[in-house]
Each structure stands twice: as structure tokens, then as C-alpha cells.
Amino acid sequence: MTEQRRVARIRSMLGAQIVFNNRSTTIDCNIRNVSPRGAKLLVGDTLSLPQEFELNVPAKGRSYRANIVWRRGGEVGVEFVQEPSRAALMMDDTERVRELESENALLRKRIVDLKSQLERFMQTGA
Numbered sequence: 874m875t876e877q878r879r880v881a882r883i884r885s886m887l888g889a890q891i892v893f894n895n896r897s898t899t900i901d902c903n904i905r906n907v908s909p910r911g912a913k914l915l916v917g918d919t920l921s922l923p924q925e926f927e928l929n930v931p932a933k934g935r936s937y938r939a940n941i942v943w944r945r946g947g948e949v950g951v952e953f954v955q956e957p958s959r960a961a962l963m964m965d966d967t968e969r970v971r972e973l974e975s976e977n978a979l980l981r982k983r984i985v986d987l988k989s990q991l992e993r994f995m996q997t998g999a
Contacts (some may be wrong), residue, residue: 882906882913891916892927892936902949904930911942911952918947925954 887904891914900922903915916922928939928951938954 882908882911885912887930887932889914890929890931891922891939892929893923896927899929904928905948909953911950912939914949914951916947916949922949928953 883906885904885907887907889902889904891900891902892898900916900920905913905915907913912928914928922941922944925938925940927936929936939951940954941949942952943950
């Protein structure tokens, strides 16, 4: 079989959920390989899936809109509808922690600023 992908995929064994029907239906699946553009999912042979759905990856704290490109038995090839700005599925835990710590620092600074504004407001009574 000839490789048709533009970006190589990395082997994976992440648990995920296929979410659709206004978030009222979820189907467990496994991600077998992944790239910033798409993934191969393992699902049940007899499952009926919509053409487009949300792929929720709890271990990475991320969700993606996915579109089915092919299906063979219990395997489904999907492309991500909007390519992630970063290869988030492949982001290692250390990088994710750094990202969250930076976001946390910005939020703490914002809280301090808002508290200061509130104190000034309370002092002026306006």
C-alpha cells in the first residue's frame, strides 16, 4: 500500500471518545497513530458513526473536530477539521505543565490587578 499522507504519523495507544449528537452520544475508541493533521482510530466493526464528530482525548486534555476519510472494519482514518496550532496530541507532559504554569501565572496577575481595582473602587465609593 502506498503512503498517501503528507505528514508522518506517530504510533500511539491513547484512549479517546468520539462525541456527537449534540454531545449526548459518546463512543470509546483508541488512537493507534496520530499526526497534527489526523489519526487512525480503533472502533467497533458494527458501529455507525457520523461523517464529522468531536474526538475527545482526556489524557491530553484536548478535543478536536474530526472528519472521516476512510473506514475498514474496526479502523477509521480521520483528518482534523482545524489543524491544531501545535501538535498537541504529541506534546509531552513537561511541555504541557510549562504551558499550564505560564497560563496560571497570567491568571494570578490578573486576579491581583482586579483586586486592586476593586479596592480602589470601594475606597472612592463611586
